[in-house]
Structure formats: structure tokens, C-alpha cells
Amino acid sequence: MEESIKQIKTFKLLNNRILQEGVCLDGGVLKVDVFINHQIDPYLMKQVSIEFIRRFADLKINKILTVEASGIAPAVMLGYLMELPVVFAKKRKPSTMSDMYHTVVHSFTKNEDSALVVSKDYLTEKDHVLFVDDFLAFGNAGCGIVDLCRQAGATVEGMGFIIEKEFQHGREALKRAGVTRIESLAIVESLEGNRIKFKGT
Ligand code: 5GP
Numbered sequence: 001m002e003e004s005i006k007q008i009k010t011f012k013l014l015n016n017r018i019l020q021e022g023v024c025l026d027g028g029v030l031k032v033d034v035f036i037n038h039q040i041d042p043y044l045m046k047q048v049s050i051e052f053i054r055r056f057a058d059l060k061i062n063k064i065l066t067v068e069a070s071g072i073a074p075a076v077m078l079g080y081l082m083e084l085p086v087v088f089a090k091k092r093k094p095s096t097m098s099d100m101y102h103t104v105v106h107s108f109t110k111n112e113d114s115a116l117v118v119s120k121d122y123l124t125e126k127d128h129v130l131f132v133d134d135f136l137a138f139g140n141a142g143c144g145i146v147d148l149c150r151q152a153g154a155t156v157e158g159m160g161f162i163i164e165k166e167f168q169h170g171r172e173a174l175k176r177a178g179v180t181r182i183e184s185l186a187i188v189e190s191l192e193g194n195r196i197k198f199k200g201t
Contacts, residue, residue, distance in 0.1 A: 010051045014186050015198055017044065018163065024194040028137075028168060029109060036134050036162065040073045048185060049078040052132065052160045055183045059157045061130045063087060065123070065149075067116060067141050071133040074162060078132055087123060089116040089148060101151040105144035108137050108168075116144045118152070125153030136161040136184055139170030139177075146177045157181065163188060166199060 023031040035041040052074075064086045066075035072088050079086035091114045093100065099120040104113050123129075131145045142159055149156050156179055164171065164184030171182055187199040 007051065007054065010047045010185070013044065013047055014162070017041075018186055018188075019196055022196055024191045024196065028165060028191055030135075030163065030165065030188065030191060030196070032134075032163070036073070037070050042073075042077070045074050045077040046081075048074055048162055049081050051185055052078055052130075052183065053081060056130060056158050056160065056181070059128075059130065059181065061128050061157050063123075063127045063129050063154075065089070065118075065129045065131045065145060066133055067091070067145070070135075074134065075132050078130075085122075087118060089118050089145065091115060091117075093117050101148045103144045103147040103151075105140045106138075108140065116141070116148060118148050120152070123148060123152040123154050127152070127154035128157050129154050130157055131159045132161070133159075134162050136164040136170040136174075136182075137168045139173030142170065142174045142179065143177045146174075146179060158183065160184070162186065165191070167191070 017035055021034040025031055035044055064075050064079045064084055067089045068091055075086045097119050100117045102117050105116055106113050146156055158181035159179055161184040164187045166187050166189050174182055189199045190197045
């Protein structure tokens with residue numbers, strides 16, 4: 001009972017923040033710079049992480065994976081609470097990195113292709129990975145992570161997103177790529193007419 005009350009509070013907290021402070025931009029983009037993408041609310045990140053821990057409690061995970069930059073805040077909070085290492089895929093190959101896995105993904109917000117690289121030192125066949133990110137849109141970043149993990153022989157145990165834009169169908173793309181556990185904390189059904197409509201409301 002107490003568990004479900006906490007869960008409802010997290011939903012309300014997140015959905016209210018999105019409604020009150022989110023801004024709809026053209027082309028199906030939701031701007032949440034006030035608490036995720038520019039200014040970061042650590043308390044909200046903590047609540048979000050606690051909810052991820054609850055939802056993925058049955059999985060055996062030894063590493064949190066994310067992509068730079070906006071995934072790092074929730075990933076670090078989750079890694080801190082779960083006492084697990086956090087690795088972020090970089091969008092450019094650093095000159096200091098020699099041996100790495102590499103893939104190319106399309107960025108919907110920037111409308112350009114970019115690299116995703118992870119050093120072979122930090123992703124191996126021993127890893128059971130939970131991938132977390134701020135948004136699930138078309139699933140391009142998530143599919144890139146699946147590719148990097150496949151190259152490394154690592155297992156993707158699950159993927160968690162703070163906000164899913166359901167109308168961009170990323171969940172289907174991730175399922176097609178073989179991801180079996182996907183959890184999103186706020187699911188936006190539509191941004192039509194610059195109005196944020198959550199699933200089931
Ligand atoms: P996907 O890879 O699923 O197509 O898109 C997710 C990635 O693009 C996330 O890493 C996120 O940073 C960015 N993104 C996609 N849609 C939005 C959006 O509506 N707002 C913001 N701020 N970022 C988004």
C-alpha cells in the first residue's frame with residue numbers, strides 16, 4: 001500500500017513538473033530545460049531513480065549505461081543509489097581513447113547523425129546493463145546502445161526513460177532490436193496543438 005502511494009506521488013510530481021514547466025516546440029519536441037536538460041533538479045532525479053530501482057528490482061544488473069549529455073544526471077543518481085558504476089557513451093571519439101566500440105545514431109533534436117563510442121575497457125561480455133536516458137523518442141539512442149552492447153557481448157537487461165513520447169514509436173523500435181524490458185515514468189501520448197497529453201488522461 002505504502003509502495004503504491006509513493007509510486008503515485010512520483011508520477012504526480014513528474015507529470016505536474018512536465019505540465020507546469022515543459023514547453024512544446026515545433027516538430028514534437030518537448031523542452032524541459034528547467035529540471036532536466038539544462039538546469040537539473042536533483043530531488044526529482046532521486047525520485048525518478050527510486051522508481052527505476054523499484055521497477056527493475058527483479059533484474060540482475062552490474063552497470064548503468066547512458067549517453068551524454070542529458071542521461072548522465074539520472075544515470076549517476078541511479079548508480080549512486082544502486083552502488084553501481086555508470087558509463088556514458090560519448091558522442092565523439094576522444095583522442096585519448098584507442099580501443100572502442102563504435103556505432104552511428106541519428107539525433108532527432110539536432111537532425112544529424114552522430115557517433116556513439118564506448119571504450120572496450122568499460123563494456124565487456126561480463127556486463128548486464130541497465131540503460132537509462134531522459135527521453136525515448138524514436139529509439140535511435142537506445143538502438144545504438146543495443147548495437148554497442150552486441151559488439152561487446154554485453155547483455156541489455158532493461159531500458160528506463162524519464163519521458164517517453166509515445167507518438168514517435170521508439171518503444172516498437174527497441175522491441176524490434178530485442179529489448180524486452182522498457183519502463184518509462186511519464187508517457188506523453190501527444191503534443192498536438194502544443195498541448196501535453198499524457199497517456200490515459
Ligand atoms: P531517440 O534516440 O529515442 O530518438 O531520442 C532520444 C534522445 O534525443 C534523448 O537522448 C534526448 O536527449 C533527445 N530527445 C528526443 N526527443 C526530445 C525532446 O522532445 N526533448 C528533449 N529535450 N530531448 C529529446
